[in-house]
Amino acid sequence: MTPPTDRPSDTPVSYRAAAPGATIVTPLDSLYALYDRRSGLTQLVAQPVPAILSALAEGVATPGELQARLERDFAVEGEAGALAARLDELVALGLIERL
């Protein structure tokens, strides 16, 4: 992973999903079980996390591009700050990568 400080200031942050098949997402009710095959860890997550993971599986995206995919495919709307917070959490859980 490239440290953020090495990135030119005009290049926006982008995110990459885990390799296809690295995680299993199982809808339970309002929550989803998520199994990470790489770590063996299980998480319980709520929307918009499964939607973010699915939208990011299309390919590397900046937060703006991701927001557009979410609004197009999942009718997920929200402010940029909330999406950034979710992305930070997913990076911390090792479920997505910050480039």
Place this chain on the structure above:
Amino acid sequence: MRHGTALRIGPASFRIASDWRAPIALLDRLYADYPRPEAGFADFTVRLEAKRPWRRWLRPSIHLGGDYMLPDALPLSLAHGLLAAEMGMNLQMALGWRRQLLLHASAVEKDGRALVMTGESGSGKSTLAAMLGERGWRLLGDEFTLLDLDRPGVRGFPRMVSLKNEAIAAMAGEVAGERFGPLLRDTPKGAIRHLVPRRDAIARMDEGALPAVLLYPRFGHAAAVRPLQKSENFMRLTQASTNYVALGERGYAALTRFVDTVPAFGVDYASGAEGLATVERLWAEHGR
């Protein structure tokens, strides 16, 4: 070790070795109807050892040993040798079993379908299972229920039922004396008395069942029934399993399938009779 025996409970077989004869003689009497391990092979070994050589004679105290051990397992007095053997077998299962997902739950069977009950120690899951086991249900187990990994079934682990405190008198009123072990007073969990399951539960121990209803009983509360959401149920069952993490993706698949197909209810009850009535009612509504 100069004394020993071997027995099989459901899919798991045990060899129990002891520095003393008494606990082995007691195990041989109480587990007389249980099968022996095939070809003498045992999955686990439990050792009841003298803590120091001379303690075999002087105030004997048992040190529990085995393939899988907790480092701080307390020595027990020789009078509690049976309890030490039972604890040792439970520990081997909890820490070492990998062939099924192990749930800390009791279970009973009727018409090929299983009622599973999980909860904390003191919830009454063991007593309810013991009572149902005398009322037309087949006892699958009072402590562990084994969830198949590759198909939607459960298997029993019908070891002796461990009755505690008030449950001892409740069961003594309805079961013949020869099916009981000795009364063990002042154990770390209070008074304990072991109950041998009915003969048909032992003879049919290898017959699994399809799980149909899951209950979370809580003894000592005003009567109430609450359906559990799948997500809460899933989270609580990961905590009720001792080998969920070790089984990895196979455990995840088995547990999500179980949660998706088996309705779950929290059941509060104030008396044994009330608990039994609620269980039978929920079974009539959801168990078929």
